[in-house]
Amino acid sequence: MNKAIARIFLVGAILFAALIVNLTYLQVIHARALRDNPLNHRGLAQELKIDRGRILGFDGTPLVVSVRKSGFYYRRYPQGSLAAQTIGYDSVALGHSGLEQSMNAVLTGQSSLLGTQSALDRLLGRRPHGADVKLTLVPAVQKVAQQALTGKVGAIVALDPKTGAVIAIASSPTYSLATVDDDWQRLRSDPGAPLLNRATQGLYPPGSSFKVVTAAAGLDKGVVTPTTIFHDTGTYVVYGGKITNYHGEIVGTIDFTRALTYSINTVFAAVGVQIGQNDLVATMMKFGLWQVPPIELPGGSVLASGRYEKGTIVSPEAKLNPLQVAAMAIGQEQLVATPLQMALAAAAVANGGTIMKPYLVQQVIAPNETVVQSAAPQTWQTAMTPSTAATLNLMMQQVVNSGTGTAAALQGIKVAGKTGTAETSRPGVNQAWFIAFAPADDPKIAICVSIENVSVTGGEVAAPLAAQVMRAALAQPSLP
């Protein structure tokens, strides 16, 4: 009998050993896979226990705060949903987007910026406190930008050309951050794509606004000067194709400055061909095209500008025929750019040819009120020489003084700008653009306004909105 009893115990011991082996599998070998399983929401839910840091405007206005409710923290938006697609949502069900995602480590207090948790804190299981993130966005300007876009589909990006600080970034249509969980199904299927950040993800043909880049290439290479004379016949024929002016205009003899002022396609097509694909593309790359602008937003929510075919970017080295080069020089030919990229193009001219790295985060403020990180402006690209930038600055002022962009003029402030009215694949439907900076002799703001699906020109629909935002920004006591 004892032998049988011992055997039963042995069987039991084997069963318990199997429990231990299985437990080791679950807790060690397979643990990471289980933790990373999309059905596992433990990580996100646990973050609800952390007093997530606030997101502040440049003037210190809280844009996003955390409110404690029965041991858990929930997001509130005292200013409404400002810059919704850029700030992003914070949801257990949906995860994070925008800055809520990219700044998550700081907002949850787990970033190494905030020092390592003390051994005592860990022993006592004290949870880290989130740090506040102060943005470069100026709430008053942001509100003007959002209001300007009301009822329109498009985006506005305004930044300080000397530092790269983003003053306002708006995308329309937008959505309510506070109710994103409830609205999710509707937002996802909305044909207006309110979740899309058109400022950084909207890829639109830049049209004539791109002439600024072509002009920079031509001036830099010495192909043209502001006074170079052209003879326009209304049509530029190249490689078996032709480029015509807007509304079939024929302007006759014209210098390069006035060609920009009135946005003469034939002149810029010819200049583009003269520059050649290699040098034109080289300048485009110096403006940052074919690169993702290095802003603090999660991967995928900022897109690179450049030539796209069937939704994927084409290598800048892909050989183009002269007609294609001519069309690219006037911002067509499958060339697409984001409003952020075009704002940076304006900033390049404004800042003597240098593009500063764009940024949204001004400061990271630890729970003990100390500033643990401050924005340090740094150069991103050198797009053109300072003398080319100075020349182009004067030329762009003419656009607003007497050309296609007069609607952007501000009382007593010199404004430099360039309009754009790009044809889309649908006849009669245009993408309207206006890029600008002001004051032209000491630029404090560079801006891009881009509006989808309009039948009018950039000078008519986009320039007035740029004026509104620039006026609001320049009236601010302080800008980033």
Next chain:
Amino acid sequence: MKRRTTELVYLIFAGVISTMAYVSVFTGRRGDIKTSSVVYGLIFVAIFLILHAVVRAFLSQADPYLLPLTALLAAIGLTEIYRIDPRYALLQGQWLVVGAVLFIATVLLVRDHERLDGYRYLIGAAGLALLLITIVFGSTVNGSRLWLRFAGFSIQPSEFAKIAIVIFLAGYLNDKKEMLSIPTSHVMGIPLPAPKYFGPLAVMWILSLLMLIFMKDFGMSLLFLAIFVALIYMATSRIVYVVAGGVMFSIGAAVAYQVVGHVQERFQIWIDPWAHAATTGYQLLQSMFAIADGGVLGAGIGRGYLLAGHRPVVPDLQTDFIFAAVANELGLIGAVGLILVYVLFCWRAFRVAIWAPDGFSKLLAAGLATAFGLQTFIIIGGVTRLIPLTGITLPFVSYGGSSITANLMLVALLLMVSHRTAVIRAGSEHERLKLAGIK
């Protein structure tokens, strides 16, 4: 060291461990729980000191490790329950008092477990009646009909029936073991005992099938049949019963799988919980996620992510899924430690069986040890997806009045067997020395 001194030292050791666990919960959940709850800790220590005193007075030669191991398990359970929801801990504390009273009553009223053998048919009938009452009057919780409700209490009669059936089988099989061992016929070369001795086997098989079909509980059904098969094997040393039991259970399980939707569902969740992640598989997946989160070291008691607000993230965390909470907060090290405490408990219990001088004592102790160990295996295996999940309690650790009181009675019986064994062995030693002329 004298046995009772050893017991006291280990009880104090268990007390120290539980105090540390309590401090961990308290510091980890400061603000959520109240200081006054220290009192519960003191009551807990007092209960086990009283039990120790009772054992010292009436069962002085009993195994010195079983009671401290019980105290350790109960302390881990109470602390973890307290951490999940202090209200349950208070109730569990009250059940512990009830269990202690039943423990003392068992010791005082039974005194000698041999007396139970005389009432074996009565006890067996009582066990059967408890199960039948549950089948007829029971209420269904989580798809299984395991509960009897009266006067505001819910009791799980199967926990008590388990002990009653072990007592009955130990007596019955000890009586009939010779007959069951002698083959009277051969079928296809396999020696078989007389057909009439298959009667009890058939009764147990039918009983387990009834439990499966009417209680819809795979775990309890498996537990009862396995106890019976293990006991008949230990009584006869004949493997044919194990094979027959296995085959019969498999047939029963296959039939039940077709007939009982609940059994089918449990099996499918086990095979692929991911396919039912939002519905029936949710609980098991949350359990696995919580266990995986524990890692090697765990977050520490009171520090794991087990509650969303006041709601446990794994449903039934304080009862069937308590092991997931322990594995989450104590990690692999703590969870393996807990499993080893159960192994130690079973080892002591089987040791009591092996040392016992007579068949009834051996079968009683071994049967109780089997029931205890197997129940532990079924629930830990279930929440870790080693075997299909089935709702039974983790002895002494899970929240549950029936479980803790029944298992304290089980410990009392084991202590009784070990005490009498030691007394008889000492007595025979004394006789031997007397015969040899040594005083």
